[in-house]
Amino acid sequence: MxxxxxxxxxxxxxxxxxxxxxxxxxxxxxxxxxxxxxxxxxxxxxxxxxxxxxxxxxxxxxxxxxxxxxxxxxxxxxxxxxxxxxxxxxxxxxxxxxxxxxxxxxxxxxxxxxxxxxxxxxxxxxxxxxxxxxxxxxxxxxxxxxxxxxxxxxxxxxxxxxxxxxxxxxxxxxxxxxxxxxxxxxxxxxxxxxxxxxxxxxxGIPPKKRNYGQETVGLDIGTSSVAIVSDSCVKLEKLSNTENEYKKLRRLDRKLERSKRINNPKNYNDDGTVKKGSKRWIYSNRYIKLKQKRKDLYRKLASKRKEYQEILANKIISLGVDIKVETMRFNALQKRAKETTINKKNGKINKKKRFGKSLINNSPSQLLTIIDRKLHYVGSYLKRIDTFEVKASQFNHKTKEFVKKKLSQRWNVIDNIKIQRDLYSAFLIQNVCDDLKSINVNLCNEKYDKFVNLHDIEINRLKETKEMRWLIA
Incomplete structure (x- = not known):
């Protein structure tokens, strides 16, 4: 063994x-x-x-x-x-x-x-x-x-x-x-x-750097953001801080493509597509240097993203080590859509791409892996709730009903109060029962007023800083 x-x-x-x-x-x-x-x-x-x-x-x-x-x-x-x-x-x-x-x-x-x-x-x-x-x-x-x-x-x-x-x-x-x-x-x-x-x-386990909280934490993780809810904290955070770096990467990709086409004109058809079959490619010294530069930029992005997520994981664990999150299949989200749909506004066929690019750029699964690794050091683990049983994005704890919503619908209206959808889902996940299959409605009712106050503070912060405007529009 x-x-x-x-x-x-x-x-x-x-x-x-x-x-x-x-x-x-x-x-x-x-x-x-x-x-x-x-x-x-x-x-x-x-x-x-x-x-x-x-x-x-x-x-x-x-x-x-x-x-x-x-x-x-x-x-x-x-x-x-x-x-x-x-x-x-x-x-x-x-x-x-x-x-x-x-x-x-x-x-x-x-x-x-x-x-x-x-x-x-x-x-x-x-x-x-x-x-x-x-x-x-x-x-x-x-x-x-x-x-x-x-x-x-x-x-x-x-x-x-x-x-x-x-x-x-x-x-x-x-x-x-x-x-x-x-x-x-x-x-x-x-x-x-x-x-x-x-x-x-x-x-063994690594030397302890910080104290850990005692609260129950609910996470609602998406492809580009994570909603965090505990008894004392309500936050909506980005999954990475690298969004401004991808312009450089796109420019480098275009430079590489131009260099490749100039040095290998025989490998392309008249319409610009690559010829089929085996080909011999010639790469200039400039192309090789650009490729090394591109590789270094990818390294920087990965390093910067991981450092950001390590810090974010520490913030989450500082609230508590009883952390719950929905079970997500990220590899399914990156697949192309199967059905062909038509845009009602212009009559054009919609693109079949889904969340592949967002997942590559933000690595939500990496954050969950980091949190789980850190929890194991203190004898705990990341609790994954049953997504199909709980249905946190559809449930209303006041009416006890499940209502399906479109992905573009970012707000829930509960007792005439607008609540951001991701934060509300994280609140419900926080109050999931020990079986990880049902929501404790009584606990939701007890904590709801305090949650609304912290929710409003966070929404005002996001509006002032103009961060993640697409989630609070």
Whole structure:
């Protein structure tokens, strides 16, 4: 059995010389080669598995223990398993034994198998091999041999690398008391400069930074905003602070497309569409630099968004650790609409795109993952209510009736008082019973007057700051 103890990550930057960087590049290139070779072999074995007649017929049967056991037996007979990849990587590692240890190679083999499994279970449509521009990470299985951290120095075969520590960082000082499970070394391209980091995976829970509240918190999460309601707080917050950065990205995309078309005129039809079939693409040095700039911008956006959501999660947990949220299938929201509809105003066919772009830009699922991770540190978890039973967006606690509303309808009218729809849903979610399937109407009636007062304060704040005007219009 694998070790399932609690763990957390502490990250440091590495201090490197020119010689160190050359040696690290050789190691990362070796790691990429091993990963690509393992992934290629995984895909070959997966292809053989899919072509197996018995396996294909079993997949069509109803899921059962007997059927699943047979599927596993066929997979093992065709050497398609994580441990078979560990055997396969032994011979490949011999070519790179100066740079990559046996346990590190096994981890790369595991990663390649997990990538192939995404294709196997239709989680991904395609998989990518690592090229020379790809970021890469290498990790060990333990902190005893090979890549390891000892006395604040990273040891990796012939390399000895010091870590860059912040002075008087109490969090890092306290984390030293916990056992190091293993370390991971990363290569990142930041502002066209290659930098190296280590992530130290520690055993236990992270040092406590702040106090946690005792209130029950209800969250109504959307594709671009989250409504937060507790006994002392009513807030409507954005899910990210990166909306102004996407103009730069669009300009870069247009520059890249122009450069690509100028250098490859034979690959396009007269109407501007790309010709079918295999083609040879020529990329200019300017195109490569622009692509690296675009990649760095995506890195900034992801980093900025995650930092914002970490802070937002801390604010939510400071209210209380009993947090409830609707069960949402975000992957369903990003799919295109199936039905073709016509716009009544102009008679044109409506676009079938839905919330894909908003989900990519705002990452609502990431916020919930962060909250759940932080709650586990204090022995709690994110409670997901039954969306179809509760129907928070339709329920009126005064009349006890369910009324369907259009997505464009942003306000509820309750006792002649206008209440913002998302905030009211979060209020109802806060007062869901312990079974997570029904709303406690008596509790709603007790807390409603205070909620309305806090609601009005928040709406006035949003009107003054002109934030999220589309939600309060």
């Amino acid at each position: 694998k070790n399932r103890t609690a763990s957390y990550v502490v990250q440091y930057e590495l201090l490197t010389t020119t010689r160190d960087r050359k040696s690290l590049e050789k190691k990362f290139n070796s790691a990429k080669s091993i990963y690509n070779a393992c992934l290629n072999e995984c895909l070959k074995r997966l292809d053989r598995l899919k072509k197996n007649d018995e396996y294909s017929s079993l997949l069509k049967e109803k899921s059962s223990k007997k059927r699943n056991r047979k599927l596993k037996e066929i997979e093992l007979s065709l050497n398609y398993s994580e441990y078979d990849m560990h055997k396969y990587v032994k011979d490949i590692r011999k070519l790179y034994s100066k740079h990559i240890g046996s346990l590190e190679a096994q981890k790369l083999a595991t990663r390649s198998f997990q990538t192939a499994e995404k294709l196997h279970y239709h989680i991904a449509d395609k998989v990518n091999f690592k090229n020379r521009y790809s970021d890469m990470s290498v990790e060990n299985k333990s902190n005893n041999t090979g890549l390891r951290l000892k006395d604040n120095i990273v040891l990796w075969n012939d390399l000895k690398l010091k870590i860059k520590e912040k002075r008087n960082d109490i969090y890092n000082i306290q984390s030293r008391n916990d056992k190091t499970k293993y370390i991971r070394i990363l290569k990142k391209k930041i502002r066209r400069k290659t930098r190296y980091f280590i992530q130290v995976i520690k055993e």
